[in-house]
């Protein structure tokens with residue numbers, strides 16, 4: 001059995017492991033190297049997850065990654081590991097962190113009118129990352145440590161998204177230095193637009209969606225009178241900027257693209273989540289009976305999900321049958337992972353005897369759909385099948401090394417297998433990725449005490465070392 005030194009690999013990219021750890025204090029270079037950017041991004045991610053703003057919905061995040069990676073492959077850094085994620089925030093905003101982390105607010109997902117508009121936002125953010133814009137701003141603060149640069153990166157984001165609250169957000173950071181950095185953004189914006197359009201074009205999206213989306217935001221801003229969506233503050237928009245984009249796309253043909261079903265399902269899920277369970281039931285029932293504009297399969301999906309939440313199991317099963325029949329007759333809805341995951345949820349709630357075998361097949365059909373994996377593993381553990389669970393989880397963690405739910409499930413599995421070292425180690429990674437260094441360290445101490453072979457213990461020692469360093473950095477700030 002082999003355990004990877006996960007945390008270490010995550011924080012320092014593998015290529016550097018052989019030649020020693022980087023000097024955290026040295027940022028005298030004009031720009032950061034890719035590994036330093038990644039590290040700032042990862043530490044910022046830990047803080048985002050600790051803030052509970054992170055929307056821990058694997059279906060929404062998997063969807064964003066699917067659209068995002070379709071664009072990334074055409075960027076000038078196609079091999080950079082991007083992580084796209086949703087924020088549980090209904091204001092309109094999106095942002096990029098150094099090293100390939102791109103956050104999208106629930107509010108932004110909801111006001112996009114088609115998939116190309118969403119792609120226009122993602123491609124713009126991807127270009128901020130591949131052009132190292134934020135890294136350039138952050139690295140200008142010479143003499144700072146990695147942890148404080150991660151704080152600066154987040155403070156810049158916070159200050160730009162909500163200038164009124166900037167004094168609180170910038171605690172510990174020189175406000176004037178940040179203000180100066182903001183002046184760079186106009187040139188950055190134009191560059192991100194230009195490169196973003198190229199990615200959209202190559203990935204087959206409708207480039208006209210970019211000026212349409214920005215124009216609509218700008219018009220909405222005028223109506224709201226000065227109450228600009230955060231997105232327009234973090235990405236300053238001018239008529240000049242929109243004209244520039246319109247000029248670029250004017251010679252390109254319009255592409256009439258049908259949205260994927262997932263685009264509608266993800267948005268339906270967010271609409272439902274904003275409401276109480278019973279309000280959501282009425283909302284979707286009403287949408288379906290009055291034939292409200294929208295995708296009826298998505299509305300039916302919203303209804304089943306709402307019924308399930310509202311503990312109306314019998315009606316949920318009836319409406320699910322309607323949904324599955326509709327989907328079977330609609331080519332774009334056949335073999336859909338989100339519909340399959342919902343079917344599984346209903347089966348579980350109803351204690352259907354074939355639930356376990358349903359999931360076994362579903363996971364084979366959709367091996368990368370994390371929502372199905374979470375549910376299947378939970379079910380396996382309830383049925384005392386931890387060995388199978390561990391195998392599935394190991395594969396998923398390699399693909400999603402910052403996913404705390406996967407670590408939580410892994411810890412449960414090892415607990416069942418009476419393997420305390422691995423159990424506490426998995427728990428430690430879960431805490432670490434939630435930004436809870438104190439509890440992560442405590443879990444690693446417990447893992448050490450549980451005992452293991454030399455290889456296992458040396459990994460724990462080095463992880464402990466890294467976490468304590470990070471903890472010290474945070475204390476210094």
Ligand SMILES: [Zn+2]
Nearest residue numbers: 189192234235
């Ligand atoms: Zn921008």
